[in-house]
Amino acid sequence: MSLSFRISLSLLAGIFFGFIAVILTCLLTATSFAEFAGEIRSPEIISAILLSLKTSIAVVFLALLFGIPAAYILATKQFKGKNILDTFVDLPIVLPPLVCGLAILIAFGGEGIFSRFNVLFTVKGIIIAQLFVASPFLIRSTKTAFESIDQDVMDAARTLGASEFYTFKKVSLPLAKSGIASGVIMTWARALGEFGATAMVAGCIPYRTETMTVGIYMHTMSGNISASIALSLILMVIAVTTLIVFKYVGTMEDCNLGTRGAAAQ
Amino acid sequence: MIQLDGICKSFGENEVLSSLDLSAKKGEMFVLLGSSGCGKTTALSVIAGLMKEDTGDIYMDGSRINDTPPHKRGIGFVFQNYALFPHLNIYENIEFGLKAGNKRSVRGGNTTEVKRALELVGLDGFEKRNPMKLSGGEQQRVALARAIATEPECILMDEPLSNLDAVVRERLRHEIVQLQRDIGLTSIYVTHDQVEAMTLGDRIAVLNNGRIEEAGTPEKIFYKPENEFVARFIGMKNIFEGKIAALDGDNGVLQISTGNFDLTTVFVPSSVGTRVKACVRPEEIILTKSDRDTSARSARNEITGKIVSIFPNGPLMRVLVDVEGVEMSVDITRLAARDLKLFGGDRVLLTFKATSVHVIV
Structure with missing residues (x-):
């Protein structure tokens, strides 16, 4: 590698890293600790945090309930229209959240097919919006994990007397657990950070449908920047923790199949 | 079952x-x-x-x-x-x-x-x-x-x-x-x-x-x-087309159509004139220099030919010999190949028993 090329590479990479670091530092230094501590004691902020945690955890459970079977079918079964279904599952990842929100709004709105469920401007609406946007992450990650299991291992289980369900329970699920864990982390983080679809479906009603991201938007619009910053910092801490855990799960996955020497009988 | x-x-x-x-x-x-x-x-x-x-x-x-x-x-x-x-x-x-x-x-x-x-x-x-x-x-x-x-x-x-x-x-x-x-x-x-x-x-x-x-x-x-x-598939390299030229009890003499030589075999499951295929495994053939004494041999088939090539074949050496226009493969040990000092173009004698010739009808 020539010196000029190395310098160019370092310079461009340095500019990019600096850009990210400066912006994040601006957020971190925009408030004092005292101000932050004061803001997070406010009932509205506490309510937003609790609501976000509650809805995102519910989303994770629902995504597990429906996402694992969906991922297993997509990974192991061959059927007509599988590719179309696979693309549909991925669509919410690439669609703008506002478009997702609008679609849910139409489906659950006055003339919509699910209008009788009455979820608009409720916590259930938030959960539906977050589930719609975030669950593809779990399905994607779990599907990849199922696909990576050696077919011979599954076949071995069948020839040893295991039914399809027993094989799923005792072989597929344990071998896919790292992929499922990664999916859970990504889905939870995505649900927690979801704003566009949530705002479209559940609106921005303080104490009722005000999640952390909705709170940031509302407080910024009303000029209460310190409250926005406090919520943002909490989300940032969660994001950093998520990334660390995500990397740890990845490392676990590498080690899992290689070091399990003395597992208890 | x-x-x-x-x-x-x-x-x-x-x-x-x-x-x-x-x-x-x-x-x-x-x-x-x-x-x-x-x-x-x-x-x-x-x-x-x-x-x-x-x-x-x-x-x-x-x-x-x-x-x-x-x-x-x-x-x-x-x-x-x-x-x-x-x-x-x-x-x-x-x-x-x-x-x-x-x-x-x-x-x-x-x-x-x-x-x-x-x-x-x-x-x-x-x-x-x-x-x-x-x-x-x-x-x-x-x-x-x-x-x-x-x-x-x-x-x-x-x-x-x-x-x-x-x-x-x-x-x-x-x-x-x-x-x-x-x-x-x-x-x-x-x-x-x-x-x-x-x-x-x-x-x-x-x-x-x-x-x-x-x-x-x-x-x-x-x-x-x-x-x-x-x-x-099981490695019979020497497979020749021919017809049964004569029968002597269970023994038969095969005329190999692609070359101008005869093979003697035992138990031919068909009559004179039938077109058959004769197979000889390469390791069943003994190869000697043709100018050496062969009088002591009990084998029923002796054919002379010219070495076309010699190459390693796992632990053995494979010798390709041209016999009257037909190529025959012979496997010999590396030690034998060294002792016999074989080279391409050498005339050699191929000897094998009548029981080594298998006939496919």
């Missing part, structure tokens, strides 16, 4: 099994020998129920099992890549089949069967080890123990030794033979390796394009094949 009647299996346009018939008798080691892509693994998958046949019937001890799911067929499977459960230790791997099949002993907490299976493959004491940390040979032993622990009616082995190095492969081959005979387990063993087939098989079936070309004892397949494909 396992029996397949007219099994057909296609993947799209590609017909992999074409009306396959085979029958493995109770307690025997039945070897399916064939080259890559001839349908060996597909045949095993169909027998195990891992793949659904298009047409045909599968019988086990007289009962049709086409619609029996794999976990209820009682057929064990040993895979080429071992297929051990990486998230379970050795003990748990072997116990898996007992638990899945709800074997009484394990429900009662008795682990005798696991221990016994490990002892059978010489891995007692390995219970808590991680399968991924074992050598290939040890992993395949665990796979074998796991399959036999469930006491299947029959066991299928799909090239179980092909991922192992030569030394381990040979040792494990003998262990498999011993184990199979000790237990008396009906086994179908798939391989592309002729030596493995010869060593292991009570009977061998040569598979080609999804159907059995020939089945029989190793001696029959290797020394008296019934058709040219099998003869070529």
Whole structure:
């Protein structure tokens, strides 16, 4: 590698890293600790945090309930229209959240097919919006994990007397657990950070449908920047923790199949 | 006993099994020998129920099992890549089949069967080890123990030794033979390796394009094949077209049509004038320099020819000799090749017994 090329590479990479670091530092230094501590004691902020945690955890459970079977079918079964279904599952990842929100709004709105469920401007609406946007992450990650299991291992289980369900329970699920864990982390983080679809479906009603991201938007619009910053910092801490855990799960996955020497009988 | 009647299996346009018939008798080691892509693994998958046949019937001890799911067929499977459960230790791997099949002993907490299976493959004491940390040979032993622990009616082995190095492969081959005979387990063993087939098989079936070309004892397949494909597949290099020129009791003299020489053989199953193919295994031929004394030989066939080329063939040397326009392959030891000081263009004498000439009608 020539010196000029190395310098160019370092310079461009340095500019990019600096850009990210400066912006994040601006957020971190925009408030004092005292101000932050004061803001997070406010009932509205506490309510937003609790609501976000509650809805995102519910989303994770629902995504597990429906996402694992969906991922297993997509990974192991061959059927007509599988590719179309696979693309549909991925669509919410690439669609703008506002478009997702609008679609849910139409489906659950006055003339919509699910209008009788009455979820608009409720916590259930938030959960539906977050589930719609975030669950593809779990399905994607779990599907990849199922696909990576050696077919011979599954076949071995069948020839040893295991039914399809027993094989799923005792072989597929344990071998896919790292992929499922990664999916859970990504889905939870995505649900927690979801704003566009949530705002479209559940609106921005303080104490009722005000999640952390909705709170940031509302407080910024009303000029209460310190409250926005406090919520943002909490989300940032969660994001950093998520990334660390995500990397740890990845490392676990590498080690899992290689070091399990003395597992208890 | 396992029996397949007219099994057909296609993947799209590609017909992999074409009306396959085979029958493995109770307690025997039945070897399916064939080259890559001839349908060996597909045949095993169909027998195990891992793949659904298009047409045909599968019988086990007289009962049709086409619609029996794999976990209820009682057929064990040993895979080429071992297929051990990486998230379970050795003990748990072997116990898996007992638990899945709800074997009484394990429900009662008795682990005798696991221990016994490990002892059978010489891995007692390995219970808590991680399968991924074992050598290939040890992993395949665990796979074998796991399959036999469930006491299947029959066991299928799909090239179980092909991922192992030569030394381990040979040792494990003998262990498999011993184990199979000790237990008396009906086994179908798939391989592309002729030596493995010869060593292991009570009977061998040569598979080609999804159907059995020939089945029989190793001696029959290797020394008296019934058709040219099998003869070529098992390494009969010298196959000549000719016709029966004369008969003298059981003995016959063959006139080789592509060359101007005769071969003497014993037991010709046809009459004078019949067109036949004559085969001689390269290792059955003795090669000497043609100017040396040959008076002491008892062999009935002596032909002179000219060396075309000499090249290594595993531990032996292969010598190609032109005999009256027909190319003959001869295998000699490296030591013999060195002592004889052979070079291309040398005239040599090829000598072989009448019993070494096999005739295919």
